[in-house]
Amino acid sequence: MKIAILPGDGIGTEIVAEAVKVLKVLDLSFEMEAALVGGAAYEAHGHPLPESTLNLAKAADAVLFGAVGDWKYDKLERALRPEQAILGLRKNLGLFANFRPAICYEQLTHASSLKPELVAGLDILIIRELTGDIYFGQPRGRRTAVDGLFPGAEEAFDTMRYSRPEVERIAHVAFQAARRRNKRVTSVDKANVLETFQFWKDIMIEVGQQYPDVALDHMYVDNAAMQLVKAPKKFDVVVTGNMFGDILSDEAAMLTGSIGMLPSASLNDRNQGLYEPSHGSAPDIAGQGVANPLATILSAAMMLRYSLNQPEAADRIESAVSAVLSTGLRTGDIWSEGTQRVGTREMGDAVVAALVGNTSGKTITTMTKS
Ligand SMILES: NC(=O)c1ccc[n+]([C@@H]2O[C@H](COP(=O)([O-])OP(=O)(O)OC[C@H]3O[C@@H](n4cnc5c(N)ncnc54)[C@H](O)[C@@H]3O)[C@@H](O)[C@H]2O)c1
Numbered sequence: 001m002k003i004a005i006l007p008g009d010g011i012g013t014e015i016v017a018e019a020v021k022v023l024k025v026l027d028l029s030f031e032m033e034a035a036l037v038g039g040a041a042y043e044a045h046g047h048p049l050p051e052s053t054l055n056l057a058k059a060a061d062a063v064l065f066g067a068v069g070d071w072k073y074d075k076l077e078r079a080l081r082p083e084q085a086i087l088g089l090r091k092n093l094g095l096f097a098n099f100r101p102a103i104c105y106e107q108l109t110h111a112s113s114l115k116p117e118l119v120a121g122l123d124i125l126i127i128r129e130l131t132g133d134i135y136f137g138q139p140r141g142r143r144t145a146v147d148g149l150f151p152g153a154e155e156a157f158d159t160m161r162y163s164r165p166e167v168e169r170i171a172h173v174a175f176q177a178a179r180r181r182n183k184r185v186t187s188v189d190k191a192n193v194l195e196t197f198q199f200w201k202d203i204m205i206e207v208g209q210q211y212p213d214v215a216l217d218h219m220y221v222d223n224a225a226m227q228l229v230k231a232p233k234k235f236d237v238v239v240t241g242n243m244f245g246d247i248l249s250d251e252a253a254m255l256t257g258s259i260g261m262l263p264s265a266s267l268n269d270r271n272q273g274l275y276e277p278s279h280g281s282a283p284d285i286a287g288q289g290v291a292n293p294l295a296t297i298l299s300a301a302m303m304l305r306y307s308l309n310q311p312e313a314a315d316r317i318e319s320a321v322s323a324v325l326s327t328g329l330r331t332g333d334i335w336s337e338g339t340q341r342v343g344t345r346e347m348g349d350a351v352v353a354a355l356v357g358n359t360s361g362k363t364i365t366t367m368t369k370s
């Protein structure tokens with residue numbers, strides 16, 4: 001089995017190093033090969049997703065990805081911007097099903113910006129369609145308007161579109177996931193305004209008829225954004241399109257305490273997967289050694305479970321993360337009064353220590369919010 005390791009830019013390199021350390025200590029027999037991606041690849045090879053990196057990812061059983069991007073590339077032509085690397089990997093590998101589980105560890109109930117009782121015990125799953133929607137729809141571009149409010153003016157346009165098979169396959173993924181959980185699917189759309197999402201909703205209802213044991217309901221995306229912070233525990237599985245899923249998953253991340261806690265798995269129909277934290281390259285804290293590596297470490301656990309057939313190793317990582325949180329260690333993003341602030345590397349070391357059964361850290365039980 002082979003894992004392609006693509007750290008990328010900014011905190012990507014820092015957090016992936018910790019996840020690799022965790023994978024190595026498990027001593028499982030898989031090969032890891034690293035390659036440049038994003039801005040780092042652009043600097044070295046003139047392209048954010050060089051052929052060699054894409055081929056490595058295609059040939060691997062799984063990809064462990066950090067993050068790409070930096071403000072300094074914002075003026076580059078779009079095709080050369082770092083973000084095109086992750087979009088290109090998703091498209092080329094056919095990774096249409098993105099799982100973003102928002103789980104609030106009981107130790108982090110006080111780290112969320114929401115009231116503890118709203119997030120305590122939270123365990124919801126956002127399933128985001130990842131290879132369609134306005135992200136990839138054609139045509140797109142800039143032109144001179146021939147009609148509309150300002151004919152003759154410069155304008156820009158993108159195309160929101162979904163085909164029936166694209167919606168059907170993500171619907172099946174959502175219903176099947178719900179069967180393994182609390183048997184509820186909320187399909188999030190904007191059917192009141194957008195034809196694409198009336199079509200989406202109609203197909204969700206049709207596919208839902210094949211899963212009579214799963215309750216399906218529908219919510220407009222604006223209401224869903226509100227309900228997620230009002231009563232997040234009412235959700236079980238949320239299924240939605242690429243753009244709404246992007247936005248709602250960042251929102252859901254804060255329910256877990258921090259975006260640094262939200263892992264993700266992006267799968268194709270062969271269970272080949274790309275695993276990455278839901279956050280980005282965080283240029284504002286890059287190079288400082290303070291980023292939270294846990295979303296990446298938890299993504300590595302998802303990789304072991306979904307693509308590498310090592311569910312026990314995945315369980316071990318998740319238990320180690322929980323054990324470390326119980327000792328009171330926190331990176332800055334999840335710190336609260338009474339806990340001990342540590343950096344990226346110390347957090348990774350603590351997970352490794354918990355895995356090898358050497359938890360020397362003092363248990364801190366007082367976790368009061370300032
Ligand atoms: N999949 C990806 O590679 C990916 C995802 C999102 C954004 N990006 C890119 O990342 C760059 C920065 O984007 P952004 O600032 O909007 O989003 P971001 O997720 O990088 O950062 C948002 C905020 O969250 C904080 N943060 C993120 N991850 C953290 C972690 N592990 N620990 C502690 N704090 C963390 C950051 O410091 C920042 O304040 C952009 O170039 C964007 O396109 C890439």
Ligand SMILES: CC(C)[C@H](C(=O)O)[C@@H](O)C(=O)O
Pocket residue numbers: 083086087246278280
């Ligand atoms: C960097 C960007 C292309 C990406 C997205 O929008 O999908 C990111 O925000 C994410 O959530 O993975």
Ligand SMILES: [Mg+2]
Pocket residue numbers: 246247250278
């Ligand atoms: Mg995003």
